[in-house]
Amino acid sequence: MVVDLPTPSVIVDGGVLDRNLRAMASSAAARGFALRPHAKTHKCVEIARRQVELGAAGLTVATVAEAEVFAAAGLDDLFIAYPVWPSPQRAARLRELASRVALRVGIDSAESAAALGAAVPGLEVLVEVDSGHHRSGVAPAAAGDLAAKAEKAGLRVRGVFTFPGHAYGPGRQRPVAGEEESALTEAAAAVTAAGLDAGVRSGGSTPTAALTGPGVVTEMRPGVYLFGDAQQVELGTCGWADVALTVTATVVSRSGNRIIVDAGSKVLGADQQAWATGFGRLIDQPEARIVALSEHHATVVVPEGAAVPGLGEVLRVVPNHVCTTVNLADELVVVSAGQEVDRWRVAARNANT
């Protein structure tokens, strides 16, 4: 425990982080796909550089603003995995970015292809495909038609991508990894049949990355794997020992087997999937449950018979969804053996545009 830090603080175990980064790099190499980690999870330049050092082909980002932050730091191969709409101010920023880094963006409609082609002629794009998550993306069979329209609009199609977000559910990883691969296979065939380039066949995600390839998928874009979080533990994607990021919290109130700690939704985030067992977990007492969360209070229930932490004790909370936790923090405190060794600025925090 880093005793001198005020609570709540967001701390990262540098050793666990590095082990996670290496493990995914090795797994990607063994499974035959390129790794293009999603930087929306960490938003830190230091971590992005380390991912590239360990062999990442480039970075994935969610927004033009995130791309700008990482481009400014010298990361020069960026994919905006999003159906970017080029409103006038965004179009100018895309042109500027495309002039200095290798840039690709997502498209999922003829309208956005036409608008992007007019705004940034020659821009490289991937066609977004819906593999079952039903968020953005076209049906796999429609990818060839959209690719052809994009080329006509002056864009350069380089392949297809999907985000299998429906893998976030107990027991869903394996079937969804199959759907992800099928969707990319069908979409790539449609693009090839249209006479266009389907060289990039890009999938998500931390839950499916260990179940993918070798095969049609040429790159994967997992984000959360480097930190882990309570969702990933509850999905079985990682264990407690793999969780690198926690939030320190002081016990401020106590009644029977129920305690209140001072980490709430303004530091953890309020994400809670329907299948989650609470609003985060305690890494040193995983049998406890966070049964309620408000802005500065987490209500923790400790099972009958287990030790109830005392007032003033500092605990470590594993957030449900680490991406939103990081986006709330200004910096991550890097620790090793309980001692602070570094601080990393969350450079792309709030880079939503």
Next chain:
Amino acid sequence: MVVDLPTPSVIVDGGVLDRNLRAMASSAAARGFALRPHAKTHKCVEIARRQVELGAAGLTVATVAEAEVFAAAGLDDLFIAYPVWPSPQRAARLRELASRVALRVGIDSAESAAALGAAVPGLEVLVEVDSGHHRSGVAPAAAGDLAAKAEKAGLRVRGVFTFPGHAYGPGRQRPVAGEEESALTEAAAAVTAAGLDAGVRSGGSTPTAALTGPGVVTEMRPGVYLFGDAQQVELGTCGWADVALTVTATVVSRSGNRIIVDAGSKVLGADQQAWATGFGRLIDQPEARIVALSEHHATVVVPEGAAVPGLGEVLRVVPNHVCTTVNLADELVVVSAGQEVDRWRVAARNANT
């Protein structure tokens, strides 16, 4: 619509805000309680000053860090409505604050009273009472005993407070306003019976503020009333015309009566009470529902037959819970008649310690 802003941006209608500020100030005066608005909602110095200008007795904050931000800006009467635990670094900060502003903090245990008394002798405190929300706070009948222990520990008891968070549920406002008042009445009697000062009897909250007094309650601490949000509209506490804060969002994907806009949980927050009808609402199309939310995507379903916004259109989203939305933003863009007139820094953003 403020067309030149990138989306998503957090915008505040200055006219609606001022009307809400004035209405609550008048209502408090008419109902016979002092107003000590909770600054955790807006976190902006400009708004805090305006609240005091309109007659607020002082500010409520949730953390020592928030108190530090507002004290530095000259707000000199602050109540930390939280059972503050004085860890060594926090104790030093409390001493510093108490030396330059009128400061009160909450206590809800003999242990925290003893620790605070040792750390900041003479500090003014209010005893926190549980009025039914079952988060922090002691039972009303126990307030006298705790007050006596606090005085013995060297603190100066000034009264009691409660937060009736269980008023956040359809049909709950009126019964919970009654519970809030009963709990404060009983707790104040217990403190008085112990021969101590129960002059301050402080309640929440935006849902109960219009149902309180005149009577035992001497001050109220509503936070959300100045902006409104989808929760308050769905509770019936305010109407759409009273919502002052919205998040702009561009339609980036469209399929039938389902659209995706580019405001997700990283700008709106992921708060969703069990009774909420979605993850926020569209202010100009309240019949639509946000059925899914991820970090940069809100999935909106428009009812059959209603107009479906087109790709590239800019909409305004009302977040479910405005406090977490503000805490994600670096600044609020103040608009009047669709034109930007000012920007306010979210000075206490991430002030969680």
